[in-house]
Amino acid sequence: MTSTFTNMNDMVSGGITGVNICTTQWGEDLKNLGSLINLANLGSLGTPLALIQQLASVGGIISEISLAFDTAGVFPDTIIKLSNSNNSNVTVTTAEQAAMYQAMTTITGDSLAQILTVLRVTTTGITTMADLLNPLKLFPNSFQSLTAPTKYGPVAIYINSAGAVNTNLIRQLPPYIISSLV
Numbered sequence: 001m002t003s004t005f006t007n008m009n010d011m012v013s014g015g016i017t018g019v020n021i022c023t024t025q026w027g028e029d030l031k032n033l034g035s036l037i038n039l040a041n042l043g044s045l046g047t048p049l050a051l052i053q054q055l056a057s058v059g060g061i062i063s064e065i066s067l068a069f070d071t072a073g074v075f076p077d078t079i080i081k082l083s084n085s086n087n088s089n090v091t092v093t094t095a096e097q098a099a100m101y102q103a104m105t106t107i108t109g110d111s112l113a114q115i116l117t118v119l120r121v122t123t124t125g126i127t128t129m130a131d132l133l134n135p136l137k138l139f140p141n142s143f144q145s146l147t148a149p150t151k152y153g154p155v156a157i158y159i160n161s162a163g164a165v166n167t168n169l170i171r172q173l174p175p176y177i178i179s180s181l182v
Helices: 008-013 023-032 039-044 048-058 063-072 076-083 094-104 109-119 129-133 167-171 175-181
Strands: none
Touching: 039 048, 048 076, 048 094, 048 109, 048 129, 063 076, 063 094, 063 109, 094 129, 109 129
8 A cells, every 4th residue: 555645744734835834824825816826737837828828717818918919029829819718728939938928027007907806816016917927926925935846855946035046956956947947
């Protein structure tokens, strides 16, 4: 018979403390994120594509996003596909993801307020749509205790309150993950 849990901590917490040991603060941060995170798409969490897919599925994409994407160089066909609430099979290039992110940095004010309302995000300190991809902004109470799973066990992602990334992770995680952190 195989054990379901690797240790007593995992058994008590369901393994959640392998991601963040400050469960109370992290829970509060998660509550404030409303419908921002799609649990069925965790593998893409933190990407512009995942954010747009979630926004489209929850309430739709406002015209300001489409205009900003067009201005930033996202292909019109991609914008049309992303605007569809059934957009889970849409793929985009790395260059389009970068353009989407750049466009998100320009979405502020009333447009951002609409997006936050649709997603039911109540986290304070969000000033651009791009902030919805920033763990320091999304988890203001608990980002310092976020960990990444490694073969040596959970390792802290951030090493201080300024959000400096733990460079020890470079040797322990795949390069594509590290390049997105630094």
